[in-house]
Amino acid sequence: MMQETEQDRAKKLAGRKVIEEFVRDGMKLGLGSGTTSHFFVRELGKHVADGLTLTCTTTSRFTNDVAREVGIELTDPNEIGELDLTIDGPDEIDREFNMIKGGGACLLWEKIIAHASKQMITICDETKIVDHLGAFPLPVEVVQFAWKQSDRLIKNALQDHGVAAVETTRRMRDDKPVVTDSGNFIIDCHCRRIDDAGRLEAALNAIPGVVENGLFTRESDGMVVGCLDGTAYVSRRDS
Numbered sequence: 001m002m003q004e005t006e007q008d009r010a011k012k013l014a015g016r017k018v019i020e021e022f023v024r025d026g027m028k029l030g031l032g033s034g035t036t037s038h039f040f041v042r043e044l045g046k047h048v049a050d051g052l053t054l055t056c057t058t059t060s061r062f063t064n065d066v067a068r069e070v071g072i073e074l075t076d077p078n079e080i081g082e083l084d085l086t087i088d089g090p091d092e093i094d095r096e097f098n099m100i101k102g103g104g105a106c107l108l109w110e111k112i113i114a115h116a117s118k119q120m121i122t123i124c125d126e127t128k129i130v131d132h133l134g135a136f137p138l139p140v141e142v143v144q145f146a147w148k149q150s151d152r153l154i155k156n157a158l159q160d161h162g163v164a165a166v167e168t169t170r171r172m173r174d175d176k177p178v179v180t181d182s183g184n185f186i187i188d189c190h191c192r193r194i195d196d197a198g199r200l201e202a203a204l205n206a207i208p209g210v211v212e213n214g215l216f217t218r219e220s221d222g223m224v225v226g227c228l229d230g231t232a233y234v235s236r237r238d239s
């Protein structure tokens with residue numbers, strides 16, 4: 001058994017707190033991807049077993065497996081209609097609620113489900129909060145056809161948006177390119193610092209071959225943060 005780290009404990013705290021503060025009986029919920037979301041889904045499973053009624057859909061095949069394992073029934077995203085709430089984790093989040101997501105290669109489904117929801121709440125441990133986005137490589141999902149052309153245009157767009165000396169790499173695992181749940185590649189952009197994330201998000205999505213990118217600048221309505229000292233807090237976006 002792997003030993004639980006302080007960070008794992010903080011992620012679990014965020015998962016418990018988001019259920020307490022935001023999840024209500026009868027809701028239609030979007031379930032995020034990544035380790036923090038999976039802690040939350042496992043916790044949610046206990047509430048469902050105790051009688052909480054929810055209609056849920058997920059943001060990845062991996063989350064489908066976790067949800068089913070803990071007894072949460074899933075509804076096809078085409079059948080569920082508008083969701084009340086999506087709960088998902090970031091790779092980085094700044095104090096204006098701009099995020100980088102896609103460390104688990106699920107950014108496309110995550111963005112679709114976030115936009116299908118009336119509200120999105122981000123859950124994370126405190127190490128995910130940053131002053132400036134960009135230390136975490138920004139994932140961009142591209143179609144496989146002529147991906148090197150998209151890659152070249154992505155580099156140009158990053159430079160045009162003030163990201164200097166940027167390197168990009170096609171994501172690999174076990175010597176094979178990572179293929180997303182939608183059959184695309186991921187280009188990781190090693191930016192170091194991103195200023196004006198909103199403009200960059202739109203510019204990247206305008207490149208032919210780019211399906212979506214991991215900048216989420218409008219989605220999160222609030223965050224629930226688990227801290228390493230064992231406390232948790234909620235922070236809401238000013239409307």
Ligand SMILES: O=C(CO)[C@H](O)[C@H](O)COP(=O)(O)O
Nearest residue numbers: 034035036102103104105106
């Ligand atoms: O965007 C994601 C997957 O595409 C994840 O939500 C993100 O990578 C956070 O994961 P974790 O909770 O494991 O740090």
